[in-house]
Amino acid sequence: MENKIEILAPxxxxxxxxxxxxxxxxAVYLGEKEFSARSSAHNFDENELKEAVRYCHIHSVKVYVTLNTIVFDDEMQRLKEAVLIAARADVDALIVQNMGVARLARQLVPSMHLHASTQMSVHSYLGVKALYEMGFERVVVSREMSKKELEKAAEIPVELEVFVHGALCMCVSGQCYFSAMLGSRSGNRGACAQPCRLPFSVGKVKDGHALSLKDNSIIPYITQLQEMGVASAKIEGRMKRPEYVSAAVRACKEQRDNGFISDDTAEILKNVFSRTGFTDGYYTGKTGYEMFGYRRKNDVVSADEKLFSKIRQSYKDELSDIAINGTFTAKIGENPTLEITDGTHNIKVTSEFVCQKAEKVALDKTKCETQLKKTGSTAYFFESLSINTEDSLSLPLSVLNAMRREALAQLDDLRAKRHNYKINDIEITAPDTSCVPKGNGIRARMTTAKFSPAFNACELIYVPIYTDNEKLKSLMADGCNIGVxxxxxxxxxxxxxxKRLSEVKQLGINDALCGNLAAVYMAKSENMRVHGSFGLNLVNTYDLLWAEEYGLEDVELSFELTFERINRLGGTIKRGIITYGYLPLMLTVNCPAKSENISCKTCKNxxxxxxxxxxxxxxxxDGICTEVLNCVPLYIPQNEFSTLSTSFYSLRLTVENYVENVESICEFTQNPMLKVKSTRGLYLRGVK
Incomplete structure (x- = not known):
């Protein structure tokens, strides 16, 4: 079958x-020692990476390196070295989360392919289209996308990579701040402590697991994915054992090549790791109670050493999967030659030994062929081998062995090197902070369009995009500067x-707050002023340069930045921070309330x-996704944020209680106004 879907292993x-x-x-994907979203995995130093790439390339397997974390300005020199290590190792692509990382990688190694990590939170047609137009060769889409949504995204002429097996985070990738806020271990930095696997309850149930989903497995749908044009079937699990990797790869290969998974393979896959079984709920669009699960005692004991030993036996021997063709020529009085080819590379080895006329036992052609075909623990097997020798010729078997080894070694070297990247030496300099626009403008983000007249003092107020048209007109008539x-x-x-964005544009609203790339793309298409929100995870000067070049008006910086790092940011685009609000720790498609079968009608938001x-x-x-908010609000007093190199500060109003409906906007800058416990978030303590 042509255009077989790639099986991509962790x-x-x-x-x-x-x-x-x-x-x-x-193909395999793996991480270097730094800037990997699985920082607790062993990961690879430069020599180990070169070894891995060489081994894979010899076997015609591609290697993608993950640099899929947010990266701060003070880490850019180390990031540069990480990109160069990948280029020197000859990897096939980089997987990146951060726009700044992508920007620097393009400058350093222009011809290296870039894959947009699932950490970019791309989960829609227009998000994929935006990345395609930016020049990404592949997009790793969010796990939450349904079959219908994937079919639409597959219309874009860019490679799509879809997770087909492995752990499901409760949160849309790239939008989880739970671990960071609770213990400074950032999921966006690869240091997630997985607090979501701990007990959380909604309603009257005690010790529930409202944030723990079963493992995703849509391996049975691989044929559908292939037919819709998906390029790669990705297996999650860089933290898991080699036996798990083997079992998952074999299941995917069976499904792709045979159209089904054998009962034995399916049972091994379930026993090697699961959380009370698997789910296909996102792909089929059947979200809800049945998707939730956690790892119990029975799940653990099923993965015993006997099972692991059985799996290891299946891959203990080297895989001889590369067909070669050869010709061996030997004549009396001449040096013998061995020529081999894999169809692309041609090797010719000539021995220093001069063939002699046999005095007793001549070289048998059959024995000669048998000896040369002993490719042993290499990647090769002879599809054909022509033996051209004279009768009565003498040649030691040791010479044949040496010629075969030399030919295969040379072929290894040629197959291992695919790209020979041209590398530009870009100097990493300290960001220029002299032109950072500064100010103390107030902005507010509301969950309804109901607020006191005091909020008219805000330079910009964002209301939900589905706010009633008449209400929008009324607010604008009252002198409010409204965005959606x-x-x-x-x-x-x-x-x-x-469609709704086009409608509000016609009402005269020209400002849009955008927390993902698809939203940015939509707002730009309507020629609106695009304001980037924290969801874009902009944390370094390269990010801000990208935002300015891409046409954003201003940006709300990630709340994973410290004040110190904020003041070091360069660029000329306006930037601000959130100074008040119940920060969203998760953005999830499957509501935690559904873990206990609580309906939307019962919940009432x-x-x-x-x-x-x-x-x-x-x-x-909001009818599409659920935000899990922090248990206490963020609160930064004016005397702390007024000295920052920022242009505005944002109030993120979400729970609509008394505190968020005070008569005077000025009270938000006065600590005594808060009658509840608050946090300064990560601005002072930072993240790992």
Whole structure:
């Protein structure tokens, strides 16, 4: 079958690389020691990376390196070295989350392919289109996309990579700040502590697991994905054992090549790792209670050493999967030659030994052929071998062995090097902060269009995009400078939102708050002023340069930045921070309330989630996605943020209680106004 979907395997170690290749993977993805979204995996130093790439390339397997974390300005020199390490190792592509990383990588190694990580939170047709137009060769889409949504995205002429097996985060990738806020271990930095796997309850149930989903498995749909044009079937699991990698690769290969998975393979896959079974809920669009699960005792004991040993036996021997053709020529009085080819590379080895006339036993052609075909523990097997020798010729078998080894070694060297990248030496300099626009403008983001007249003092007020037209007109007539917020979670409603954006533009509203690339793309298409929100995860000067070049009016910086790092940012685009609000820790398609079968009718958008310590986290739904809010509000007093190199500060109003409906906007800058416990977030303590 032409255009077979690629089977892409995770590798957290060289053992996993070998398991993936010998089990039939077409590509592997792995991380370097820094800037990997799985920082707790073994990951690869430069020499280990070169070894892995060489092994894979010899077997016609591609290697993609993950640099898929947010990166701060003070890390740019190390990031540069990480990109250069990947280029020197001859990897096939970089997987990146951060626009600044992409920008620097393009400057350093222009011809290297860039894959947009799922950490970019791209989950819609227009998000994929935006990345395609930016020059990305591949987009790793969000796990939450349904079959229908994937079919639409596949219309864009860019490679799509879809997760077909492995762990499901409760949150849309790239939008989780739970681990960072609770313990400074940032998921966007690869240091997630997985607090979501701990007990969280909604409603009356105690010790529930409202943030823990079963593992995703849509391997049975690989044929559908292939037919719709998806380029790569991706397996999650760089933190998992080589045996898991092997089992998952074999299941994917069976489904792709045979159209089904054998019962034995399916049972091995389930036993090697699961959380009470698997789910296909996002792909089929059947979200809800059945998708939730956590790892129990039975799931753990099923993955015993006997099972692991059985799996290891299946890939213990080197895979001889590369067909070669050869010709051996030997004549009396001449040096013998061995020529081999893999169809692309041609090798000719000539021995220093001069063939002699046999005095007793001549070289048998059959024995000669047998000896040369002993490719042993290499990647090769002879598809054909022509033996051209004279009768009565004498030649030691040791010479044949040496010629074969030399020819295969030379072929290894040629196959290992694919790209020979041209590398530009870009100097990393300290950001220029002299032109940073400064100011103290106030902005407010509302969840309704109901607020006191005091908020008219804001230079810009964002209201939900579906606010009634008459209400929008009334607010503008009252002198409010109104913008609309495009939801961070678009998914199946992208077309509806795009249509609505066009309508509000016609009403005279020209400002849009955008927390993902698709929203930015839509607002730009309507010639609106695009204001980037925290959801874009902009954290370094390269990010800000990208935002300015791409046409954003200004940006709300990630709240994972410290004040110190904020003041070091360069560029000339306006930037601001959130100074008040119940920060969204998660953006999820499957509402935590559904873990306990609580319906939307029962919830009425007033549910709260409770942790082991009794802290309560509000759940706010916009009809598409649910935000899990922090249990206490962020609050930064004016005397702390007024000295920052920023242009504005934002109030993010979400729970609509008394505190968020005060008569005077000025009270938000006075600590005594707050009658509840608050946090300074990550601005002072930072993230790992």
């Amino acid at each position: 590798a957290g170690s060289m053992d996993s690389v070998i398991a993936a290749v010998r089990s039939g993977a077409d 917020e495009i939801p961070r979670g678009l998914f199946k409603n992208e077309e509806r939102i795009a 007033n549910s709260k989630m409770t942790d082991r310590k009794g802290e309560k986290f509000p759940l706010k739904c």
